Amino acid sequence: MVTVTMISAMTHDRVIGATGGGIPWHLPRDGTHFRKYTNNKHMLLGRKTFDEMSGWFTNQTPLVLTSQQDYRPGIGARVGSVAEAIDFVQTSCAGELVVSGGAQVYASALPFADRLVLTIVDATVEGAAYFPDYRATATWETVSDEHFAADQDNPFAMTFIILDRVRDARNA
Numbered sequence: 686m687v688t689v690t691m692i693s694a695m696t697h698d699r700v701i702g703a704t705g706g707g708i709p710w711h712l713p714r715d716g717t718h719f720r721k722y723t724n725n726k727h728m729l730l731g732r733k734t735f736d737e738m739s740g741w742f743t744n745q746t747p748l749v750l751t752s753q754q755d756y757r758p759g760i761g762a763r764v765g766s767v768a769e770a771i772d773f774v775q776t777s778c779a780g781e782l783v784v785s786g787g788a789q790v791y792a793s794a795l796p797f798a799d800r801l802v803l804t805i806v807d808a809t810v811e812g813a814a815y816f817p818d819y820r821a822t823a824t825w826e827t828v829s830d831e832h833f834a835a836d837q838d839n840p841f842a843m844t845f846i847i848l849d850r851v852r853d854a855r856n857a
């Protein structure tokens with residue numbers, strides 16, 4: 686069984702991306718958290734986010750979601766659907782797929798998600814990309830919740846939360 690985790694940093698309004706692309710804040714604490722969580726794992730990324738993250742990957746396996754049949758990422762592999770990414774992880778005998786954005790990919794992957802690893806950033810910013818309204822379609826149980834105040838290196842306070850999908854016992 687493959688666990689599908691979605692990892693994202695967002696504001697309280699679920700803003701994840703800035704106008705023109707990129708992430709609308711610089712928070713080293715969240716960067717460390719993201720690198721630690723994705724260490725040695727398979728990541729699912731939209732082609733746009735993968736392009737933005739060029740040079741970032743060390744020991745992760747990026748699976749790049751694109752409709753372009755002839756697309757060849759320099760590392761990892763191309764996939765044409767979320768289901769194909771899950772099959773890839775299963776075939777690789779790995780246990781987890783970490784869906785890492787952007788907005789289009791989060792929207793496609795949400796129905797498959799077992800776990801959400803979220804950083805809630807205490808900022809008000811104008812957004813061009815949003816995390817889907819995960820509370821509208823499922824019930825989630827808080828596994829952990831850790832708050833950090835803003836400091837010299839991190840201009841906004843943030844809360845790391847982990848949520849697990851609550852499954853109907855009859856369908857689990």
Ligand SMILES: NC(=O)c1ccc[n+]([C@@H]2O[C@H](COP(=O)([O-])OP(=O)(O)OC[C@H]3O[C@@H](n4cnc5c(N)ncnc54)[C@H](OP(=O)(O)O)[C@@H]3O)[C@@H](O)[C@H]2O)c1
Nearest residue numbers: 693694701702707731732733734751752786787788789790
């Ligand atoms: N705050 C965070 O945690 C976080 C994390 C990641 C990204 N972001 C931000 O999110 C923004 C980018 O999000 P985005 O929605 O514009 O782009 P994206 O999801 O990264 O990539 C979109 C591309 O992925 C491919 N794609 C998406 N869904 C697909 C599907 N179901 N089937 C086949 N291909 C599919 C398409 O590629 P083709 O056009 O090649 O077919 C599409 O153009 C940026 O601002 C980025 O910085 C934020």
